[in-house]
Amino acid sequence: MDIKQLRALVTVAETGNVTRAAALLNIVQPAVSRQLRLLEEDIGAVLFDRGRHGMRLTEAGQTLVEYARRVLNEIDRARAEIQPSRGTVGGIVTIGLLPSTCDLLSSALVRSVAERYPGIRIRMSMGYAGTLQAWLEAGEIDAALLYDPKQTPSIQVQPLLEEGLWVVGLPAHGLKKDQPVSLVQLAGQPLILPSAPHGLRSLVEHAATLMELQLTVVAETNAMSVQKSLVLGGHGLTILPTIAVVDDLARGILTAAPLAEPTLMRKIVLAVPANRHTTTPVRCVVEILVESMKDTVHRGDWLGARWLGD
CATH class of the missing domain: 3.40.190.10 (Periplasmic binding protein-like II)
Structure with missing residues (x-):
């Protein structure tokens, strides 16, 4: 196994085609096929399903590609550090x-x-x-x-640093940075929260349990952008650190108030x-x-x- 074989493996996996991989690697197609064949012989497993619709990784190929990418990334990093521009850190x-x-x-x-x-x-x-x-x-x-x-x-x-969590909503919600909102005030309000076991969700739910509060979660998502999008769409309030919405607050499309009683910190x-x-x-x-x-x-x-x- 050598670097050329690993580069051939990763390039074919990304393009799904030996011809395109050969063009990217600037070598002839038979050379790419030979590199793959030698690699399969060395590993003792078939790395690609070869069909009319291109090259698809087998389970063994998927495993090796993950390791190959890491190896190639480490080599690129080492080369850049060892041979930086003169007089600079590279x-x-x-x-x-x-x-x-x-x-x-x-x-x-x-x-x-x-x-x-x-x-x-x-x-x-x-x-x-x-x-x-x-x-x-x-x-x-x-x-x-x-x-x-x-x-x-x-x-x-x-x-x-430590950051506090804030309640975030539309301008119509009238949230202000100098008027904290308690968790009790959020009971019964439609909330958009991260999906469990996200750390923010765990903090909020733990606090609600201690206070014997029932929160109304109308939507869950593992994407912060979707959280904000749903708030902008009028589906409810959310809880986020202010750094996540600093631009939205500056533009006035969202408002926010610190969450208090209890104050939740991360x-x-x-x-x-x-x-x-x-x-x-x-x-x-x-x-x-x-x-x-x-x-x-x-x-x-x-x-x-x-x-x-x-």
């Missing part, structure tokens, strides 16, 4: 961001990295906390923002692998990410947030 850095943080942080992060470290190529992956932690442990991302995960030997975390931490070396490019990007978050909190753009870091 490499590929993949950062995992929570959906609620992407809009506010991604642009500033890309801009600052480009200005300070032009040799670094940054990749951003968005996912919920559980997904990001799995990617981090599998080596698919270099660092991630998480919601205060359980202690595990595979990752190390640095607390960054802690955001920076997580990096504990069992892998943190490279210089990763440290540089992480430093910029933390600086950007700190500045956002201190400027007051992250409503309801309290900085915990240094």
